[in-house]
Amino acid sequence: MNNFTIFSSFFQGKALLFLERIIDLALEEDGQDLTSNAVFSQESNAQAVILAKESCIIAGLPISELILARLPGSTEVSFLATEGIRAEPGQRIISIEGSTRKILKAERIILNLLSRLSGIATHTDLYCQKLKGTGVRLLDTRKTSPGLRYPEKYAVLLGGGENHRLNLENMLMLKDNHIDQCGSITKAVKALRQTYSPCPDIEVECRTPQDVEEAVKTKVQRIMLDNMSMKQLEKSLSLIPSNIESEISGCITLDNIEKIASLKPDFVSSGALTHSAKHIDMSMKIEV
Structure with missing residues (x-):
């Protein structure tokens, strides 16, 4: 193509x-x-x-x-x-x-x-060059300029990256505010599955290894590890089974992306591709 x-x-x-x-x-x-x-x-x-x-x-x-x-x-x-x-x-x-x-x-x-x-x-190409040979896939985020979501995400593709969800309709994604307001990851996932039948794939944002343990038990399709330390990332990735995709996000820069990729998550996502x-x-x- x-x-x-x-x-x-x-x-x-x-x-x-x-x-x-x-x-x-x-x-x-x-x-x-x-x-x-x-x-x-x-x-x-x-x-x-x-x-x-x-x-x-x-x-x-x-x-x-x-x-x-x-x-x-x-x-x-x-x-x-x-x-x-x-x-x-x-x-x-x-x-x-x-x-x-x-x-x-x-x-x-x-x-x-x-x-x-x-x-x-x-800018995306610079990140992709750092990931060459690692097998880790680079995703963008919704941190785009208002009104320019589609062209900016298109530009990410040309730079060698991949698109995360284009908008709120593209996938079910539980973030910190959903989970905190709902009371727990388990309750939030249950609400989604009760609302949608069949239920689309679910991604859950986790902030601690304890969050990851809970998310794994709910059998969601992808777990995002957000703003964790390297020690927390290593621990969290060891808890995620191979049938659940892993994504690392939060404060990903050109200076640290190679170190992050060495942990072998499935995906790395970065808002910097568009906002920086x-x-x-x-x-x-x-x-x-």
Whole structure:
């Protein structure tokens, strides 16, 4: 499956609708381009190129076409780089030819999304490089920018990571507040199984080895070990049988992920993939 196929496979149904709504809101937010409308006629055409100004994993190329498609006027887009592949500083990644007004109206929105998504893909790739050969799978979280959940999680995929649940409907996951309010892991799991028949897979967040022992007895499908010390992690993993998946989360960084992976959990999840990724510097230039 090539990376443009990944885009079309990911952005369908609800994900595509959300992306189109994001684009429409961004265009509305930017308002009318009073400057370009005054300086250039409707008949004015231009050729522009978008450049990556630093090394990065490119993510979001097809979104540029979706943005331009929402605007009046004619443009033709050519991709000069490959989605999901590293671009080098100064590399041309997109060429756009057509209506000057349309190109300039779309400029900042295209650059903002490309910069954000490429930043996430690049950041995720750094984590994946640390996990090479370990067999441990890297997951993202729901710590995404409001409204940008789908494109940001798509960028994680291009960086080599995997998606945890996309939203609250995707899986049953008992976190600390559910458990504390319910009274115990056992009570919370029982409530889920009484509500849903057949009951979907359940993941339980555990904060201590004692939590893990209780969760194992409920026969859930996955146990997340959250914000534990290395000693607690080792103890907790020894308590989880092979038929229950294990996930380590909380304070995962580039500095400690190799040490965490050496414990051999099934998954490591990190909010840093999205909330700590820097934007990639990109620019658009009109060629004259």
